[in-house]
Amino acid sequence: MDLGLKGMKAILVGANGGIGRKVAQALAAEGCHVAICGRTQDKVDKVVGELSPTGVTVYSEALDVTEPTSVPAFVEKAAGALGGCDIFISFTSANPGTDTDDCWETILRADILPMRRGIEAAMPYLEKSDAGSIICMSSTGAVEEFMGVQPYNALKAAVMNYAAGLSQKLAPQGIRANCITPGPVMTDDGPWNYIKDNMTEFYDGIMAQIPMGRMTTGEELAKTIAFVASPACKAMTGANIVVDAGFTKRVQF
Template sequence: MDLNLRGKNVLITGSTQGIGRRVANLFAEEGANVAICSRSPESVRKAVKEIALLADGHVTGAPCNIKNKEDYEAWIDDMSEELGGVDIFVPNVSAGAGMDSEKNWWKNFEIDVLGTVRGVEAVIPLMEQRGGGSIVMISTTAAIETFMVPQAYNAMKAALITYAKQLSQAHGDRGIRVNSVSPGPIHFDGGAWDMIRISNERFYQKTEKTHALGRLGTPEEVARAVVFLASEGASWITGVNLVVDGGYTKRVQF
């Protein structure tokens, strides 16, 4: 199957490590032009260099804290100008989980929800100029099934799934598809679940056993789902939430 990503322009936020980085790697390997960001200039420089070795498309990036509206919009404008437009957008940054009550509600609203909304509002006119496009939001299985404790992360990530569905209805007639991917627990060195493995091995092992497939997922396994949904291989798929969790969640997904 040809995903037809050669020459497509892709913007991915939070893309120097973890899932966002593997998404950027895979788009580049498929021949797309890729723009990345994170808050650390050094990490961005290093990641751009490494991704550029993977393929022959254009790879660029700049430091940007998506919390800052002006900087974020400037990053989108700059990346779009350098690549020559935007075809695909993956808003991947999250403030992460946390249980400090109000502080976390504000953080998850500002970063996860508003960060996604601001990015989407900036890229939609750019996609319209290209005659269409594709957006893939990154939610989580913590949004769709009870996970640990009541917390802002779970609820704010749930908001993204609803937002994506509504966007898909509002912008479909202009050739813009909008979907979500909800990963279950994902392990990679230095990631959140690596920390949990070190600090609370029993919980980590229990979580592994909860998966139908008996292990945590990898960022590559999530990236493959994101890249497929973003691509023309998924041309007839819009408004879905694709759960990528190795059977971690137990609900029947009608």
């Protein structure tokens, strides 16, 4: 299937590792020009090196997404380097794991606000696109109880609502907004490798809850995101796509 991604431009915030890195690879493999950013220059450079053989244009930058002006500035420079923006996705995330004011504020600064600021900055370019697409990243922790009272879970539930609101507002302009809700995802540079080696009992408990007997791979999730973001999925907006190997037990609708 031709996803129609060749020649499109994607701006990816926080794509220097984990799921974001895999999505950058998947989009570039389809001929989509990409801009990526992340906290550390070494990790950003590594991803750029992985994308270079595809021949697409790659813009990259190391920055601190918690600084209020950093993501909007990155989007402006990225859109200038790529010649626009057709796809916007923010992957930045944080989960200190405690129900405190500091935890709520950390997640807002590192996860929610970079997404919102990036979407706002990308909007003038998405409005000019023939296939504008926004992907918001949530978590299955937002739809079922997971590890007790977690600000992360509550705020990821808010992301779903935000994406749904965007989809209704932006549909008349031809811009789609969808939400991707992953369960546990295994990537070579993600947290679950560490958990597997250092928190064995917890890891085994999670694995026992996954009917497929394995976690979703980063490559599998990236292919889903690439499809939903692409013109091949042009009629889908306002959807929440759960990708979790059966981890959640609710009826998905």
